Amino acid sequence: MENTYLSELKEIKVDEGSPLFDKTNMFYKEFPSDFRQIRYFTLLIVQTAPLEIKEINLLEQQISEIIKNAVKHGNKCDPERKVRVWYSFSPQHAHLVVQDEGDGFKDLEKWNDFNRKRLELLSRHDFENLQDYVSYRTLLSDDNDGGNALFAALEYWNGGFVFNTKRNAVAMLKKYPQKRQGISVE
Amino acid sequence: MELKIRKNGENYIIDVNGEMDLYNSYKLKELVMKMLEKKVERFIINLENVDYIDSSGIGALIYICSTIKKMSMKLIITNIHGSVKKVIELTKLMGYFPITNSIEEAIQQMDE
Numbered sequence: 001m002e003n004t005y006l007s008e009l010k011e012i013k014v015d016e017g018s019p020l021f022d023k024t025n026m027f028y029k030e031f032p033s034d035f036r037q038i039r040y041f042t043l044l045i046v047q048t049a050p051l052e053i054k055e056i057n058l059l060e061q062q063i064s065e066i067i068k069n070a071v072k073h074g075n076k077c078d079p080e081r082k083v084r085v086w087y088s089f090s091p092q093h094a095h096l097v098v099q100d101e102g103d104g105f106k107d108l109e110k111w112n113d114f115n116r117k118r119l120e121l122l123s124r125h126d127f128e129n130l131q132d133y134v135s136y137r138t139l140l141s142d143d144n145d146g147g148n149a150l151f152a153a154l155e156y157w158n159g160g161f162v163f164n165t166k167r168n169a170v171a172m173l174k175k176y177p178q179k180r181q182g183i184s185v186e
Numbered sequence: 187m188e189l190k191i192r193k194n195g196e197n198y199i200i201d202v203n204g205e206m207d208l209y210n211s212y213k214l215k216e217l218v219m220k221m222l223e224k225k226v227e228r229f230i231i232n233l234e235n236v237d238y239i240d241s242s243g244i245g246a247l248i249y250i251c252s253t254i255k256k257m258s259m260k261l262i263i264t265n266i267h268g269s270v271k272k273v274i275e276l277t278k279l280m281g282y283f284p285i286t287n288s289i290e291e292a293i294q295q296m297d298e
Contacts, residue, residue, distance in 0.1 A: 061240050120198070135245060144208065145241075146242045152241070
């Protein structure tokens with residue numbers, strides 16, 4: 001049990017050649033980087049998803065975090081800069097590519113190191129020292145940054161969470177278990 | 187998001203109503219900080235009527251939890267359910283936050 005968290009160690013990868021960046025047959029929308037409208041933009045995308053994968057509002061919440069990162073950390077809320085979103089949903093999957101016009105996620109390796117340490121502490125149930133690893137912060141973080149969105153994202157997007165080489169686009173896939181349909185025979 | 191405070195003995199119960207998102211989670215943080223200034227020592231945050239939380243909301247709970255721990259005051263978060271519970275599980279913070287299933291249980295734990 002001790003290594004539960006470490007045995008499933010996940011990290012953010014950089015792989016522009018990943019099939020997750022294949023945008024064939026995906027829908028597309030673009031938005032200005034308006035912080036006040038992040039949840040509205042998210043709803044415009046999520047409304048096309050089948051009800052059974054919305055999981056009340058978990059899908060919306062996870063997509064909103066990625067769009068927020070693009071608007072706030074990528075484009076620095078500059079309304080002249082766009083966030084571009086490619087998306088595709090079915091009862092079995094949610095697939096998105098979100099791209100901003102920023103300089104890219106430069107701290108990606110530092111974030112992975114931080115997350116590795118966090119998972120080590122969790123595996124040891126060391127909640128005392130976990131205190132310093134519950135929120136990833138940089139000099140640019142402000143009071144409203146939770147610093148925990150990507151921890152959840154790595155868990156949620158179980159089909160992969162990958163950045164492009166410039167690190168200003170991220171592709172992600174969530175796979176849902178296929179429900180068996182039919183009638184039971186006694 | 188609407189915040190209401192009620193008192194039960196020494197315990198101050200904060201009922202959170204609505205969504206804890208990137209636009210309003212700071213309000214809960216500010217309220218708890220003001221209550222700490224007024225020497226409140228026992229907090230129960232009731233999330234029964236919260237159906238949506240994002241990383242800012244989780245961040246607010248982390249901030250409140252760590253501040254109250256540092257000051258050796260008491261905090262319990264209660265009635266976590268639905269996608270709020272799922273988001274806390276995804277961030278693996280269920281063991282970090284002091285959590286109970288009901289207000290009654292929270293009050294009982296406060297007195298232990």
